Amino acid sequence: MIISAKAVKVGNNIDTDVILPGKYLVLTDPKELAKHAMEGIDPTFTQKVKDGAILVAGENFGCGSSREQAPIALKHAGVKCIIAEFFARIFYRNAINIGLPVIEYRGISEIVEDGDLLVVDLKSGTITDRTKEVVLKIQPIPKFILEILELGGLIEKLKQEVKK
Numbered sequence: 001m002i003i004s005a006k007a008v009k010v011g012n013n014i015d016t017d018v019i020l021p022g023k024y025l026v027l028t029d030p031k032e033l034a035k036h037a038m039e040g041i042d043p044t045f046t047q048k049v050k051d052g053a054i055l056v057a058g059e060n061f062g063c064g065s066s067r068e069q070a071p072i073a074l075k076h077a078g079v080k081c082i083i084a085e086f087f088a089r090i091f092y093r094n095a096i097n098i099g100l101p102v103i104e105y106r107g108i109s110e111i112v113e114d115g116d117l118l119v120v121d122l123k124s125g126t127i128t129d130r131t132k133e134v135v136l137k138i139q140p141i142p143k144f145i146l147e148i149l150e151l152g153g154l155i156e157k158l159k160q161e162v163k164k
Helices: 030-034 045-049 069-077 089-097 143-150 154-163
Strands: 002-009 053-057 079-084 102-104 117-121 126-129 134-137
Touching: 002 045, 002 079, 030 069, 045 053, 045 069, 053 117, 069 079, 069 089, 079 117, 089 102, 089 143, 089 154, 143 154
Parallel strands: 002 053, 053 079, 079 102
Antiparallel strands: 002 117, 117 126, 126 134
């Protein structure tokens, strides 16, 4: 599974209230949720990611309440993958469950600049910054998580299991 897109950077301690403000939790359509992704910190965010982006974040990304709508909003806004210094555990698992790849890499915020072209190879375990011509080695994603991501989320994976 190879993901290629430009980097869009955000800072540290981006909580789920910032990713998707609570007033939008009444929405159920992922496309409607996507319109409000990160609007509190960057009103132009959805324009930056609409053609596909890799979100690069600092420490503690996804902290706060365990709302599954936060990664759904990001995914449907155009975020193809999130690379952060580290994630809040519940956000990390919610992202995988909905089919949004998430990668922890210490120092990523100091290496990648906004707009850099990134290529992430989840199987081989590399992040390549094509703009800077830097290759970073990451922990390869376990096979069972890759299957979830490749099928578009845990529900799709379970549907495949039931068909067997």
